[in-house]
Amino acid sequence: MSQRPENSHQAVLLRRLRDDGPVSRAELGETVGLSRSRLAVELDRLTDLSLVESPGLAASRGGRRSAMVGLASDLRFLGVDVGATSVDVAVTDARMRVLDLVSEPVDVRSGPTAVLAVVLDLVGKLRATGVFMDLHGAGVGVPGPVSFRDGVPVAPPIMPGWNQFPVRTVLSQHLGCPVQLDNDVNIMALGEMHAGVARTVQDLLFVKVGTGVGCGIVVDGSVYRGASGSAGDIGHIRVDDDGPVCSCGNTGCLEAHFSGAALARSAVAVARSGRSPLLAERLALAGSLTGADVAVAADAGDAAANELVRDGGRRLGLLLAGLVSFFNPDMVVFGGQVASGLGHPLLAELRSVVYRRSLPLATGNLPIVLSELGAQAGVVGAARLISDEVFSHE
């Protein structure tokens, strides 16, 4: 039941209503540059297609009150964020506002069949609540490289069994709607741009620090994926001449120095060295440590934990300083569980390094901020990704 716009005027109208919400017909006509008669024709068709509706009359601007127009209130999109250890599934309205969200722990290494079964199970639960009848489209993010064109993961390091699995086709058949598949950082960047801190931004870097590290790149309001879809894969850029051996076989990679996994390793080392009674206590209690333990310890004033945060921030900051000089973004946003957990102490270190080491021209007006949507950035961005497709003409 997925109706699509029939021409580029209709596509522009739909995107405008998605991004800015209901407006009066008069205002809408002005902003998209359509004549009154042409606007009426296109809106009539979109109403016939059940894509827009008129929720009432606008406030008077002097003279006859113009009718309001907005996207149909029963349009529903699905946003799916497959993480390393859990899956989030959200239903949104046509403006990508989350109406309901369910999660379930699942190891991505259990393979596509098992994980997609969990996704479809969660979709069934959402359907049972009556929050949607039909889906207009579904966006999906996974924690690894993706061929966006083919809708399949490509040699994803932490997703055994997923290589070339036809995620888009399989989900599209089961859900009965168009599906797009992308890398998790790309959808987080899109989410933050659609409804978060980067709403007004054209050229954006979204850096995710979770178990690994990745970067979503937005150029002129669209995700930039590069020649083979691996753009933004910054986890294995060299930040040091030597250092711990990385999972990729090289030494000196960013991820081997600073990431959720690296932080957990360093925390255990610090705990065992006797330099942090607090981390030692948590290690004795839980048998292992994570980035979250470092965040708690740093927050409690633990000197060794704070040093780990500062050291990690400095290394990531130096790499980022180079990328900022190269890419000259409007904004840099940090997200992901580890970045959110470490919060402002990490941000302070990153800012200090980037502002000191990037070109003044590139940092003059550069906000370096934390994600506003946090854990919801992925599902909102996934819904937005597929809406870009279904609200387009050809």
Added chain:
Amino acid sequence: MSQRPENSHQAVLLRRLRDDGPVSRAELGETVGLSRSRLAVELDRLTDLSLVESPGLAASRGGRRSAMVGLASDLRFLGVDVGATSVDVAVTDARMRVLDLVSEPVDVRSGPTAVLAVVLDLVGKLRATGVFMDLHGAGVGVPGPVSFRDGVPVAPPIMPGWNQFPVRTVLSQHLGCPVQLDNDVNIMALGEMHAGVARTVQDLLFVKVGTGVGCGIVVDGSVYRGASGSAGDIGHIRVDDDGPVCSCGNTGCLEAHFSGAALARSAVAVARSGRSPLLAERLALAGSLTGADVAVAADAGDAAANELVRDGGRRLGLLLAGLVSFFNPDMVVFGGQVASGLGHPLLAELRSVVYRRSLPLATGNLPIVLSELGAQAGVVGAARLISDEVFSHE
């Protein structure tokens, strides 16, 4: 006398003829997707505007021979490449083929009035040869950051007196045609994409190694300039924890380690240390050394000179490996006097480092090559830059 296309169909036709040359009307209609009658209308208007002409009949494809159509053979564009120590001015036809080129040594530090006087003098010389009557547009590149929107240099480090000077307005008034101003690396990237080794490429990095180092970034066939126009300014990215103090005040910058200026400094040090009789001899003869001397010495098998090339290539390569992982380009092109002079030994070192240190996904099909246009990349790209504007609608 600069006629512009009147609608987007005409703009598409003009660009198509610029990029691919004269074709039969039948073929042109097919590639741009216009009906026969609509094509006839638009081509008639473009003929009236003196922008296209019909040079004869095409070879038969079975049936009536279709008329050929091409850009008017008397359309002329100007490409101006202002370097640190000289100015190149070329006249091109509407396909950006260089018809005549003149150069003159001039120090960019003598300021905009003096340098633009040289440019206008060279234009006068070209006009005197009869190679053009009217100019359809002029593109200009300068060796420093530029506000593309305003057509002025912005705090360019090696161009005292040029900050905010209205280059575009002044030249436009004197030349009587539209003018665009850009950074020199951006126009070199455009030139290489228009007529050089990167003709089929969508996402490109063009790295210029001259006195300094800079990078032109092409995204989806267009120059990417970033939030404040400084994208690609990689000369001051940190490549080492310490190292020589850079002109910018920081330590460890790429330019302080590897650039024409750095190479000249290292060559003098090597010559004085007695490690290179060949460089010592050239130093004694000339009183100073340049990157070109290192190239000659390396070519002659001088071990110390070859070490300088390898060491520089390794440092630039390591930075580039990170940028390749981040940006995932279709191709990397090296140009500029120093890169061209050092040639394949430099290229070999760069390739070895990038292929070893970038993500396999990003380097799988990545050509790393030398500029094909060499010293003409700038003027061709400058002409192409302005043609993008005058062959557009609005």
